[in-house]
Amino acid sequence: MPMAIVLKAGDVVIPATLNDTVAAQDFKNRLPFKTSGYRSAFDYCCTATEGKFDPSEKQYGWKNGDISLAGGWFAVLFDGEEQSSTYGDIMPIAHIAKEHLPLVQGLPRDITFVVEAAE
Numbered sequence: 001m002p003m004a005i006v007l008k009a010g011d012v013v014i015p016a017t018l019n020d021t022v023a024a025q026d027f028k029n030r031l032p033f034k035t036s037g038y039r040s041a042f043d044y045c046c047t048a049t050e051g052k053f054d055p056s057e058k059q060y061g062w063k064n065g066d067i068s069l070a071g072g073w074f075a076v077l078f079d080g081e082e083q084s085s086t087y088g089d090i091m092p093i094a095h096i097a098k099e100h101l102p103l104v105q106g107l108p109r110d111i112t113f114v115v116e117a118a119e
Contacts, residue, residue, distance in 0.1 A: 003028060004118035005094060007067075007076070009111055014103045015118065016067060016096045023053035023069055024093035033115040035074050042080030044104070044111050045073050053091055061085040065101055067094040076113070078104040 003018040018024045027033070030051070037046030048069055058070060061084035068075045070091035077084075078101050084090075096104060 005031070006116055006118050007096075008114040008116065009107050012103055012107060014096060014100055016065075016094045016100075018094045019092060021054065021057045021091070021093060023051060023057065023091050026052040027069060027093050028117075031115060031117055033074075034112065036110075036112040037074070038111065039107070039109045042077060042084070044076040044078075044107070044113070046075070046111070046113060047072060048074035050091075058089060058091050060088050060090065062087070062090050062092065063095065065096040065098060066090070066092045067096065069093045074113070076104060 005016050005018055007014040007016060035046040035048050037044055050070055050072060062077045064079055064081045066077045068090045071089045
């Protein structure tokens with residue numbers, strides 16, 4: 001069952017929703033979760049240990065707003081959906097609604113995210 005979460009980056013709070021994938025359900029057990037990383041062209045890349053997942057749920061490409069946990073990366077994908085079909089090893093665990101993406105796009109280059117269950 002989907003679950004409301006928030007990503008906190010300093011004073012910025014970004015709402016998101018965990019999906020029903022095996023990886024997302026496993027991720028729930030890690031909350032609160034903290035990781036640091038940096039901004040690239042389409043996303044924020046942060047290091048993270050990959051947990052349990054169903055290989056059949058991995059995909060090529062993403063939707064703007066997806067949060068992926070795969071291959072040692074926690075990625076907040078805020079742009080590039082149109083060009084993303086060639087990128088493999090994407091394991092979406094959550095999604096940020098379109099109206100909240102400006103909050104992500106306004107964050108600094110270097111970042112620390114804290115992910116928690118929404119209140």
